[in-house]
Amino acid sequence: MINKALFARHGLRMTEQRELIYSTFVRMNGHQSVDSVYNECIKRGLRIGKTTIYRTLNLFVKLKLVDMLAIRGFPVLYETKKEHHHHFVCTKCHNIYDIKGCAIRGYMPGSKFHAKYHDIVFYGICDRCYNSDEKR
Numbered sequence: 066m067i068n069k070a071l072f073a074r075h076g077l078r079m080t081e082q083r084e085l086i087y088s089t090f091v092r093m094n095g096h097q098s099v100d101s102v103y104n105e106c107i108k109r110g111l112r113i114g115k116t117t118i119y120r121t122l123n124l125f126v127k128l129k130l131v132d133m134l135a136i137r138g139f140p141v142l143y144e145t146k147k148e149h150h151h152h153f154v155c156t157k158c159h160n161i162y163d164i165k166g167c168a169i170r171g172y173m174p175g176s177k178f179h180a181k182y183h184d185i186v187f188y189g190i191c192d193r194c195y196n197s198d199e200k201r
């Protein structure tokens with residue numbers, strides 16, 4: 066599951082609790098808030114406090130196992146680290162979709178700014194909501 070060496074390199078220990086939070090999170094898939102990970106832990110009978118989950122998820126972010134996501138109208142979200150992608154948020158059903166690919170890599174012009182990463186979120190209506198509106 067988690068790479069023990071990665072933790073050791075940062076002077077950290079991969080505790081059983083961290084392992085449990087990680088495996089729960091990975092199994093949930095998608096974009097999850099601290100609350101949703103917490104609720105899933107409760108459902109699975111794991112007694113882990115919300116603060117611990119918050120701290121642990123942020124630790125995973127620091128170790129680049131997990132990405133943090135800021136989306137308007139949502140709490141801070143987390144997702145497992147994968148290939149760079151953008152997001153589409155349906156303002157009707159509130160689903161968050163991964164949009165593969167990136168057309169703006171290397172876009173940053175000039176030499177005054179040294180961008181390391183970017184986040185792009187599109188807001189609108191997903192196809193499913195769009196079509197169900199048409200039918201009405």
Ligand SMILES: [Zn+2]
Binds near residue numbers: 190192194195
């Ligand atoms: Zn929708």
Ligand SMILES: [Zn+2]
Binds near residue numbers: 096144150152162163
């Ligand atoms: Zn995503």
Ligand SMILES: [Zn+2]
Binds near residue numbers: 151166168169185
């Ligand atoms: Zn991009």
